[in-house]
Amino acid sequence: MENIKPNLDRLKEDIEKIASFIDNSKLGHTRRGFTKEYKEARVWLREKMEAAGLKTSVDAAANIIGRLKGTDESLKPIMIGSHTDTVENGGMYDGTIGVLGGIEVVRILKEKGIKLRHPLEIVDFTSEEPSEFGLSTIGSKGMIGGLSEEMLQRKDSLGRVLSHAIDDLGGNHKKIKKLSRKKGSVALYLELHNELGPVLDKKKCPLGVVTGIVGIHRYRVIVTGEANHAGTTPMNMRYDALTFTSELILKLQHICMEKNSDDVVGTVGKLNVEPNASNVIPGKCEFEFEVRALHNEVIDEITAEFIYEAQGLSEKRNINIKFDNISKSSSVIIDEKIKEVLKKSCDKAAETMYLPSGAGHDANHIYEIAPVGMIFVPSKDGKSHCPEEYTSYEEIEIGVEALINALLNFDESWR
Ligand code: HGY
Ligand code: MN
Numbered sequence: 001m002e003n004i005k006p007n008l009d010r011l012k013e014d015i016e017k018i019a020s021f022i023d024n025s026k027l028g029h030t031r032r033g034f035t036k037e038y039k040e041a042r043v044w045l046r047e048k049m050e051a052a053g054l055k056t057s058v059d060a061a062a063n064i065i066g067r068l069k070g071t072d073e074s075l076k077p078i079m080i081g082s083h084t085d086t087v088e089n090g091g092m093y094d095g096t097i098g099v100l101g102g103i104e105v106v107r108i109l110k111e112k113g114i115k116l117r118h119p120l121e122i123v124d125f126t127s128e129e130p131s132e133f134g135l136s137t138i139g140s141k142g143m144i145g146g147l148s149e150e151m152l153q154r155k156d157s158l159g160r161v162l163s164h165a166i167d168d169l170g171g172n173h174k175k176i177k178k179l180s181r182k183k184g185s186v187a188l189y190l191e192l193h194n195e196l197g198p199v200l201d202k203k204k205c206p207l208g209v210v211t212g213i214v215g216i217h218r219y220r221v222i223v224t225g226e227a228n229h230a231g232t233t234p235m236n237m238r239y240d241a242l243t244f245t246s247e248l249i250l251k252l253q254h255i256c257m258e259k260n261s262d263d264v265v266g267t268v269g270k271l272n273v274e275p276n277a278s279n280v281i282p283g284k285c286e287f288e289f290e291v292r293a294l295h296n297e298v299i300d301e302i303t304a305e306f307i308y309e310a311q312g313l314s315e316k317r318n319i320n321i322k323f324d325n326i327s328k329s330s331s332v333i334i335d336e337k338i339k340e341v342l343k344k345s346c347d348k349a350a351e352t353m354y355l356p357s358g359a360g361h362d363a364n365h366i367y368e369i370a371p372v373g374m375i376f377v378p379s380k381d382g383k384s385h386c387p388e389e390y391t392s393y394e395e396i397e398i399g400v401e402a403l404i405n406a407l408l409n410f411d412e413s414w415r
């Protein structure tokens with residue numbers, strides 16, 4: 001069959017349009033989940049889906065779903081998805097190219113008169129990035145019934161409750177569990193994403209087939225020392241929560257670097273200091289850390305070692321420490337058969353290599369109910385989650401072409 005390419009001008013217009021729904025007071029692209037910009041972007045997105053011929057709905061977890069009928073409606077749907085929220089001061093491609101690329105696939109199929117056997121669902125998953133509620137991948141967790149009552153009751157800094165925020169987006173938190181998708185109810189999940197890392201760009205390879213996706217465990221840690229006068233308290237009479245926290249941060253780095261049998265990474269990316277004044281010894285610190293690896297056992301091992309070491313240090317310094325798990329997503333190893341079909345589909349579009357994903361994705365959760373596959377396009381200089389994030393339109397075009405090939409191949413052969 002001839003190579004089917006997306007209409008790049010149209011796709012480009014969509015990518016640039018959604019990039020206009022941002023918080024202009026921030027750097028780069030900021031469209032945080034549940035904000036005004038996010039809601040406006042999603043109204044526009046839903047209209048785009050309808051215009052492409054998709055029948056849209058919003059599920060209980062506020063995911064926007066556009067459905068295209070298949071010629072055999074007894075088959076389970078193939079799902080293509082990603083997200084349209086961003087991190088703060090983020091880039092314009094993370095997530096958006098997967099959703100908008102999916103809509104472009106639908107338009108191309110229609111123009112070419114191609115009918116799929118399977119029903120097709122294009123999904124914009126609710127708030128994929130870590131949200132103000134201390135939770136990421138809210139929509140995909142919700143879709144599989146993985147949002148616990150405790151999670152739904154979490155509050156953001158303004159005191160808003162997650163369950164209400166989901167309802168406000170058009171979801172229905174009371175029905176999330178009941179209406180969740182069960183194992184086997186989706187034939188296959190595909191996601192096109194920018195790599196968010198340096199491998200493809202460095203190797204000058206336009207396409208990647210993902211072999212596995214890291215699992216992520218996140219914890220909130222509260223360190224309680226004693227605030228006191230920064231001038232009058234001698235160095236050996238202090239219970240400084242921040243110097244202790246610094247020791248912990250370096251400890252996590254050390255443990256992760258020592259463990260080089262697997263590509264494990266650990267990060268403290270969020271830290272609050274109280275009272276945060278130059279002449280007061282910090283009395284309290286609150287930070288969040290995450291550990292990621294391709295094997296869940298490695299994450300468990302590293303986390304256990306860190307917590308053990310931290311507790312030892314806490315006794316030594318007489319400073320209290322408390323750990324709370326915020327979230328755990330399991331790693332994914334992609335099925336051999338899926339990798340094979342994706343490789344064949346990508347090879348037809350451009351040179352392709354296999355690589356793992358160091359970023360987490362909605363696919364981590366959808367994997368609980370369906371086989372998943374991911375295609376990556378390059379991120380220039382490996383930059384992402386920052387304003388410099390960049391993928392050229394030519395690279396996005398190749399990615400969508402590969403996605404079309406993959407969809408057609410799976411639609412024909414997938415059981
Ligand atoms: O944090 C992540 O890995 C993803 O970009 N949400
Ligand atoms: Mn991201």
Ligand code: MN
Nearest residue numbers: 094095128193
């Ligand atoms: Mn993403």
